Amino acid sequence: MTGATPFRVWITRAEPGASRTAARLRDMGLEPIVAPLLVVEPLTPALPDLAAFNALAFTSPNGVAAFAALTPRRDHPVFAVGDATAQAASAAGFSDVRSAQGDLTALARLIAASLFDAAVLIPQAETPAGDMTAALTRAGARRVRAHPLPIYRTNPTARPAPAAFDAVLIHSPRAAKLLAEHHAGRLQDVEIACISPAAAAPLAALGLHPLITKYPNEPALLAILNPTLGKRGRAV
Numbered sequence: 064m065t066g067a068t069p070f071r072v073w074i075t076r077a078e079p080g081a082s083r084t085a086a087r088l089r090d091m092g093l094e095p096i097v098a099p100l101l102v103v104e105p106l107t108p109a110l111p112d113l114a115a116f117n118a119l120a121f122t123s124p125n126g127v128a129a130f131a132a133l134t135p136r137r138d139h140p141v142f143a144v145g146d147a148t149a150q151a152a153s154a155a156g157f158s159d160v161r162s163a164q165g166d167l168t169a170l171a172r173l174i175a176a177s178l179f180d181a182a183v184l185i186p187q188a189e190t191p192a193g194d195m196t197a198a199l200t201r202a203g204a205r206r207v208r209a210h211p212l213p214i215y216r217t218n219p220t221a222r223p224a225p226a227a228f229d230a231v232l233i234h235s236p237r238a239a240k241l242l243a244e245h246h247a248g249r250l251q252d253v254e255i256a257c258i259s260p261a262a263a264a265p266l267a268a269l270g271l272h273p274l275i276t277k278y279p280n281e282p283a284l285l286a287i288l289n290p291t292l293g294k295r296g297r298a299v
Contacts, residue, residue: 069092069093069094070093070094070229070230071093071094071096071225071227071228071229071230072088072093072094072095072096072228072229072230072231072232072288073096073098073224073225073228073230073231073232074088074095074096074097074098074099074232075098075099075100075101075231075232075233075234075238075241075242076099076100076101076232076234076235076238077099077101077102077103077125077217078097078099078102078103080124080125080234081097081099082097084232084234084281084285085097087281087285088285091285091288091289093288093289096225096228098222098223098224098225099220099222100219100220100222100238100241100242101217101218101219101220101235101237101238101241102217102218102219102220103125103129103215103216103217104215104216104217104218105128105129105132105214105215106129106189106213106214106215106216107133108133108212108213108214110133110134110212111184111210111212113134113136113139113184115182116139116182116183116184116210117139117140117178117181117182117183118139118140118141118142118174118178118181118183118184119139119140119141119142119157119183119184119185119186120141120142120143120170120174120183120184120185120195120209121141121142121143121144121148121151121152121185121186121187122144122148122167122170122185122187122188122191122192122193122195123144123148123187123188124147124148124150124151125188125215125217126148126186126187126188126214126215127143127148127151127152127155127186128151128155129186129214129215130186130212130214131155131156133214137155137156137157137158139157139159139184140159140160140161141157141159141160141161142161142163142170142173142174142177142183143160143161143162143163143170144162144163144165144166144167144169144170145162145163145164145165145166145279145280146162146164146280147280147281148162149161149162161173161177164278164280165278165279165280166193166259166279167192167193167195167198168198168201168202170195170198171195171198171199171201171202171204172202174199174202174204174207175199175202175203175204175205175207178204178207179205179206179207180205180206180207181206181207181208182207182208182210183207183208183209183210184210184212185209185210185211185212186212186214187211187212187213187214188213188214188215188216188217189213189215189216190216190217190237191211192235192236192237192261193261195209195211196209196211217235217237219241224245224246224249228253229253229254230253230254230255230256230288231250231253231254231255231256232256232284232285232288233255233256233257233258233262233263233266233273234258234262234281234284235258235262236259236261236262236264236265238262239257239262239263239264239265239266240265242265242266243265243266243268243269247269250266250269250271251271254274254288255271255272255273255274256273256274256276256284256287256288257273257274257275257276257284258276258279258280258281258283258284259275259276259279260275262275263275274287
């Protein structure tokens with residue numbers, strides 16, 4: 064990227080992740096615009112008997128935060144979908160944490176390779192992006208019993224799109240769907256970077272051509288921005 068004026072990148076993900084993304088964008092010399100399309104609402108379900116579970120599986124840092132707020136127990140082994148979720152679990156006080164460094168399929172494969180005849184509690188979103196039980200079956204998990212526990216929900220916000228932006232980051236299929244439904248007219252002349260094929264699908268359905276990361280994590284998502292923005296003129 065050349066010139067003194069940084070490119071403006073709209074961050075659509077919910078807080079507190081949005082602020083962490085903004086800090087990384089500033090370090091890259093880009094101008095973050097934090098305008099989440101979603102807000103996280105923790106739920107307070109009655110927890111099952113935690114002694115009945117051999118491990119926990121987390122599919123997002125939001126799940127870690129919501130679960131940790133409900134119980135002081137930190138003695139279960141933790142399987143995390145990716146490094147950011149694993150870091151959140153370690154920061155919350157869990158000592159035995161393993162990262163699948165990928166997506167739901169990678170998480171299921173890690174669990175299948177690590178456990179046999181075990182019960183796994185999965186604190187997750189009320190409307191999850193994928194079916195962990197089905198993923199474990201596809202991974203060939205042997206007598207691994209998955210117990211989903213809705214622990215938070217994400218609600219749409221009423222925030223408008225930024226007045227001007229050069230790129231937009233999409234961290235989830237839910238955010239992509241909201242972007243496609245409410246802001247499609249603003250996306251024709253900007254770069255769209257998506258964290259997974261599932262996150263890109265609602266936008267591709269509009270005839271757009273979002274960038275998709277090779278790996279479903281934020282470092283990979285941010286890595287595709289600078290080279291791409293450097294090849295285009297800034298929006299005005």
